[in-house]
Amino acid sequence: MSILGAGIFKGMAVTLKNFVGSYFDKDRLTTNDYSWRPDDKLPQNAGEYPKEEGEQLSDTTTVTKYSRNFPMLLHDGGEPMDTVRCVACQICERECPPQCIYIEKDYDENGKYIKRPAVFDIDVSVCMSCQICVEVCPFDAIVMNSQFELSTPNRFGGLLLRRDDLLKSNDYYHQIHPEEASARDQKMAEEKAAKEAKKKAAAESAKKRAEEKAKAEAEAKAKDEAGGKTEDTE
Amino acid sequence: MTQEITFWVLAIIAVLGALVAVRRRNLIHGVFALMIFFAALAGLFLLLLAEFIAAVQILVYIGAVGILLLFAIMLTERVTGDDGRRVTARGWFWGLVAAVSVFIFLLLPAIQEADLPESAQSIQPSVKALGHKLMNPYVVTLEVLALLLAASLIGAVAAAQGVREKKEGTNDA
Amino acid sequence: MNLDLIKDILVATVPLLIIFPSLFAFTTWLERKALARIQNRIGPNKVGIPCTRISLFGLGQPAADGIKMIFKEDIVPRGADRLFHLLAPILALIPAMLVLCFLPLDFSFFAFWDEGIAEDIKAVQSFALDGAVIFFFAITGLNTLAIFMAGWASRNKYSLLGGMRAIAQMVSYEIPLVLSAVIVVMYVGSLNAEKIVLAQDTLWFVFTPWGLAAFVIFFIAALAETNRSPFDLPEAESEIIAGYFTEYSGFKFALFFLGEYIAMFAISGLAVVLFLGGSLGPGVTVELVDGAKELESAFAGLPIIWLLAKIFALIAVMIWLRGTLPRLRVDQLMAFAWKFLLPLSILNILVAGFAYFIPQENIGPKVAVWTVSLGILYAAAKGLNSLNRADVKPREYKYAE
Numbered sequence: 001m002s003i004l005g006a007g008i009f010k011g012m013a014v015t016l017k018n019f020v021g022s023y024f025d026k027d028r029l030t031t032n033d034y035s036w037r038p039d040d041k042l043p044q045n046a047g048e049y050p051k052e053e054g055e056q057l058s059d060t061t062t063v064t065k066y067s068r069n070f071p072m073l074l075h076d077g078g079e080p081m082d083t084v085r086c087v088a089c090q091i092c093e094r095e096c097p098p099q100c101i102y103i104e105k106d107y108d109e110n111g112k113y114i115k116r117p118a119v120f121d122i123d124v125s126v127c128m129s130c131q132i133c134v135e136v137c138p139f140d141a142i143v144m145n146s147q148f149e150l151s152t153p154n155r156f157g158g159l160l161l162r163r164d165d166l167l168k169s170n171d172y173y174h175q176i177h178p179e180e181a182s183a184r185d186q187k188m189a190e191e192k193a194a195k196e197a198k199k200k201a202a203a204e205s206a207k208k209r210a211e212e213k214a215k216a217e218a219e220a221k222a223k224d225e226a227g228g229k230t231e232d233t234e
Numbered sequence: 235m236t237q238e239i240t241f242w243v244l245a246i247i248a249v250l251g252a253l254v255a256v257r258r259r260n261l262i263h264g265v266f267a268l269m270i271f272f273a274a275l276a277g278l279f280l281l282l283l284a285e286f287i288a289a290v291q292i293l294v295y296i297g298a299v300g301i302l303l304l305f306a307i308m309l310t311e312r313v314t315g316d317d318g319r320r321v322t323a324r325g326w327f328w329g330l331v332a333a334v335s336v337f338i339f340l341l342l343p344a345i346q347e348a349d350l351p352e353s354a355q356s357i358q359p360s361v362k363a364l365g366h367k368l369m370n371p372y373v374v375t376l377e378v379l380a381l382l383l384a385a386s387l388i389g390a391v392a393a394a395q396g397v398r399e400k401k402e403g404t405n406d407a
Numbered sequence: 408m409n410l411d412l413i414k415d416i417l418v419a420t421v422p423l424l425i426i427f428p429s430l431f432a433f434t435t436w437l438e439r440k441a442l443a444r445i446q447n448r449i450g451p452n453k454v455g456i457p458c459t460r461i462s463l464f465g466l467g468q469p470a471a472d473g474i475k476m477i478f479k480e481d482i483v484p485r486g487a488d489r490l491f492h493l494l495a496p497i498l499a500l501i502p503a504m505l506v507l508c509f510l511p512l513d514f515s516f517f518a519f520w521d522e523g524i525a526e527d528i529k530a531v532q533s534f535a536l537d538g539a540v541i542f543f544f545a546i547t548g549l550n551t552l553a554i555f556m557a558g559w560a561s562r563n564k565y566s567l568l569g570g571m572r573a574i575a576q577m578v579s580y581e582i583p584l585v586l587s588a589v590i591v592v593m594y595v596g597s598l599n600a601e602k603i604v605l606a607q608d609t610l611w612f613v614f615t616p617w618g619l620a621a622f623v624i625f626f627i628a629a630l631a632e633t634n635r636s637p638f639d640l641p642e643a644e645s646e647i648i649a650g651y652f653t654e655y656s657g658f659k660f661a662l663f664f665l666g667e668y669i670a671m672f673a674i675s676g677l678a679v680v681l682f683l684g685g686s687l688g689p690g691v692t693v694e695l696v697d698g699a700k701e702l703e704s705a706f707a708g709l710p711i712i713w714l715l716a717k718i719f720a721l722i723a724v725m726i727w728l729r730g731t732l733p734r735l736r737v738d739q740l741m742a743f744a745w746k747f748l749l750p751l752s753i754l755n756i757l758v759a760g761f762a763y764f765i766p767q768e769n770i771g772p773k774v775a776v777w778t779v780s781l782g783i784l785y786a787a788a789k790g791l792n793s794l795n796r797a798d799v800k801p802r803e804y805k806y807a808e
Contacts, residue, residue, distance in 0.1 A: 004788050008732065015445045015731045022444045094806040136804055236412065262491075262559060269552065285538040286598075289545045297548030297581075301574060304555055308571070361538060361598055 065177050070124045071133055072145040072173075073117075073166045080167040085141035087115035092133035092142055100126035101133065120163040124150060140184055146176050241281060248274035260314050261307050269300045286361045423507050430715075431668045432469035438726050440465065445730035472661075479657035484562050487654070491560035496655065496662035499553035502546045503669040509539040510676040511601045511685060512711055539600040540592060543677055544585050547632065550670065551577050554641070554651055557663070561654035570651035572737055573634065573641030579741055580631035580638075583748035587621035587628070590759045591681045604685030605700040608693035611684040616781040617759035620788075622682040624752050626721075629674040631744070633667060636729035640737055675721040676714070683717050686710030739797075747791050754787050 003009075076083040088105040104119035133142050145168065152158030174181040251271035258264040272295040279288035368376055436451070443450030454471045455462035483492050536542060551574045558570020592598055595606040612618035631638040641651055652663050679685060687693070691704040691713060704710050735743065758780045767773040 289541040293545035
């Protein structure tokens, strides 16, 4: 039995801690990393906006490892489209509440479905950063990026991120969210190990069954021959 | 002297408010003019040093009855009165005769027979005296009014919920 | 017209008109900075003294905002009711400033400046109406009219709907507000604000069990009356733009804003007078002068300092709650008023009534009565809470797996 209104008081304690802490602990102010510098100068990139089409500034060095903004697709190094984890299963497209993801599957020359997305668009002007797509992805292919300088002078498509804009490597993911990335890698390794173990166990049991079947057949054949021989002599 | 001026100002505001409320085509304007009338009445009560009555007049009439009227008007059509429909009734002459005769035969004798004290200072209605009177001689009236209000509240809730249809059979466990 | 009357009018109104708008400006700055710090960012810190580069933590921001709002274009939608569009902000501001008269403000600190003025002010400020508390509630009810006017005059169906919802919210929360003030009036036996303050000389009403429950109910209902978070559905800034005052720009919006904050001050002032002892505090005591109780203070100006300090404490709690709690949905809001606060406040009146008539001369019965009433009120609150509990299930995904 909890005290009536305990949740409200706990919430108020958290906000009080935030209020008092923001005076002493400058790391809390995630978006204001320059206003308290002693010489009051802005860092290199702040205030510069992309002047050409397609240019995006990287600004992820100024936020903490807890900040999230919009999703990105992961690949495991090398040529992005060779090691991309996304298989275009379209689960995130269906679960997205504002329906901001658009996916098209990739087919090879014969028309067979390859496990890659041909088109993967996210409209970040619609995305509400709810992270449902991250939660439901069965392949750990989509995670949250923390890049926030996304402003563009292009009104009509500047905020539609295409597949190639969204592909980022796993090393970059480790750089911006180290704890979460290592947790995710560990989970994937465990799942893979479990799958390998299961496959090996299945292979072993299959082999054992095959051996037993072979032995049984051999015995049956031996009995047959023995029986046949006796039949012959009759 | 200031009391007389205040009385005349408030009385003129009251009468003008009532006239606008009755004659205005736009219903919302009419209701707000009616509320100006109520406010002027509250001012007149204050002149008579009846503070509690003035406060209750504002609280009940403007704060409750006025809002109720506005909600009721929301449910009607043609609220702004922009169409060119005829407003004055055909029998306006006999209506005027009826109103003037009510004034002459009922209100004027009542006004002339009323016995008013010299100034408002000698009557000092206080909330305590009001409370005492409500509890001692008029407690039955109070309880009957409370029952009436409770009945109307229950009726309003019942009317708002609508008629419930009896469901037959299907009872999901 | 004799000059004395004009002087009396000026002396009664001008201090209020100077002090409270400047407090309003300070409060907007305080709210923006406090909310920002709670949300891990810094509030406005660039505007200080105008035309210089001195930024005194952004204290010039309210002035900059005021100047901006005055110079904005005043847009009235085509087809809107121009008269009501103009009157609505004025009607929103007038009740808020009018009820400030009913608080027992003591401007005797003017004695520092001129003895004569202090005497005049004292003569006029004994404005203590015998029905101050009920006038307060009557005039606060006029806010609903202003909101309806604002919603109607905008010729915007969403504004009208927002206005209707706002009126429904304010009318529903007026009942627990008044019922919890009734307890204090019952104990004191008078509606006079000064007498209520004087009756709290031994113990503030908030320290009694029924007084504490009444204070909590009053505070929650006051948050809802002034459309403050978490009850700010009518003006949910990130969701419906501005609800019933979407179509107001420039100075009219500034008037609405001013009216809302001054209503916050006024209701906090009433809460302080009713429950937190008004101007009482260390240095301000109640003495018996000629058989009648009167307020004596260590130096002139201390009572109003205490009153303003307590009002600011309540406003700080309001800002704190705004930074903490999410917004209530409209059905949750109405259910909270009618199914939780109303039964609890009626039960509170019953409990307070019983406790008033049980003789509590010795410490034993007093402790017993207090613990029993505290227990009854807490159990009732928990019971009503569990009756109204909505069932929420964890989120399930239809398309995954």
